[in-house]
Amino acid sequence: MLYTHVLSLFDCLSQEKELEASKKEKVKEVKLEAEVKMLKKENEALRRHIAVLQAEVYGARLAAKYLDKELAGRVQQIQLLGRDMKGPAHDKLWNQLEAEIHLHRHKTVIRACRGRNDPKKPLPSPVGHVRAHLVNAL
Numbered sequence: 001m002l003y004t005h006v007l008s009l010f011d012c013l014s015q016e017k018e019l020e021a022s023k024k025e026k027v028k029e030v031k032l033e034a035e036v037k038m039l040k041k042e043n044e045a046l047r048r049h050i051a052v053l054q055a056e057v058y059g060a061r062l063a064a065k066y067l068d069k070e071l072a073g074r075v076q077q078i079q080l081l082g083r084d085m086k087g088p089a090h091d092k093l094w095n096q097l098e099a100e101i102h103l104h105r106h107k108t109v110i111r112a113c114r115g116r117n118d119p120k121k122p123l124p125s126p127v128g129h130v131r132a133h134l135v136n137a138l
Contacts, residue, residue, distance in 0.1 A: 067108075071101070
């Protein structure tokens with residue numbers, strides 16, 4: 001009888017150990033699942049951020065191309081207008097042109113900085129740009 005009692009105690013202890021091991025395993029699983037969920041959320045947020053940055057770079061490249069072409073056209077116009085000018089009138093024209101170029105550059109930088117400081121205001125996207133295509137491509 002004592003032998004059976006000892007065996008039942010031994011069985012009870014082994015069952016407790018198994019239960020404790022099972023609990024530890026479940027806790028590990030839950031922690032891993034929570035970490036995976038958190039990493040998936042972070043990954044998705046980073047993908048969205050990448051898409052926004054790609055759109056911003058794309059827009060900046062288009063704007064730079066446009067501004068380069070516009071500036072080249074303006075310079076050509078001024079060259080045509082100033083071809084008959086000589087001396088101080090010619091210098092005055094070019095000084096004014098240079099001042100306007102610097103002013104527009106300064107305004108562009110200020111606009112870009114203000115746009116980046118307001119998180120609620122979405123960054124401008126290029127014409128014909130579809131954000132979903134970028135997100136799906138990732």
